[in-house]
Amino acid sequence: MAFKLNRSGKEPMSEINVTPFVDVMLVLLIVFMVTAPLLTVGVQVDLPESSADSLPEEQEPLTLSINSKGEIFIQESKVEYDKIIAKVLAVSKNRTDTRIYVRGDKTINYGRVLEIMGLLSGSGFTKVALISEPYKER
Numbered sequence: 001m002a003f004k005l006n007r008s009g010k011e012p013m014s015e016i017n018v019t020p021f022v023d024v025m026l027v028l029l030i031v032f033m034v035t036a037p038l039l040t041v042g043v044q045v046d047l048p049e050s051s052a053d054s055l056p057e058e059q060e061p062l063t064l065s066i067n068s069k070g071e072i073f074i075q076e077s078k079v080e081y082d083k084i085i086a087k088v089l090a091v092s093k094n095r096t097d098t099r100i101y102v103r104g105d106k107t108i109n110y111g112r113v114l115e116i117m118g119l120l121s122g123s124g125f126t127k128v129a130l131i132s133e134p135y136k137e138r
Contacts, residue, residue, distance in 0.1 A: 061099040062092055063131075064120075066113060068105040084116065085123045096124040103131045 064084070065073040072079050079087045092098035100120055104113035113130070120128045 061101045062088065063101045063103060064088070064116065065103040066105060066108060066116065068107045070108055070112065072116070084119060088120065088123075088125070097126060099127040099129070100125055101129055101131045 063075055067073070072081060072084060074084070074087050074091060077087075088098075088100065092100075102113060102117055102120075104110075117128050117130075
């Protein structure tokens with residue numbers, strides 16, 4: 001509490017008590033630190049490992065994921081195979097220079113991943129890349 005010893009009860013107080021403000025800010029900081037990692041969760045895909053270096057990123061890439069059941073997702077929304085190009089064009093605002101990362105589960109057929117990459121490349125997308133997990137020594 002902020003108070004003065006020689007102060008009359010009718011005089012306004014000119015000091016600001018910042019303790020409640022600091023308490024609220026600390027609670028908000030903890031809440032955001034806990035929830036921020038949960039916001040990055042996407043489609044669950046068990047990626048293969050690779051020792052290749054990662055690519056530099058200038059802008060947010062578009063992610064196309066294929067899970068272990070063969071279902072296709074653009075970002076986090078499920079899409080049918082015949083509607084992939086229309087959805088990708090809509091999300092990328094008809095820009096074929098948008099970087100697209102393809103994430104394929106390591107248990108699915110590699111031909112399926114290449115088929116989707118070929119579909120994207122054949123539609124004019126020039127920056128299509130595969131995503132893998134960093135190689136872990138065993």
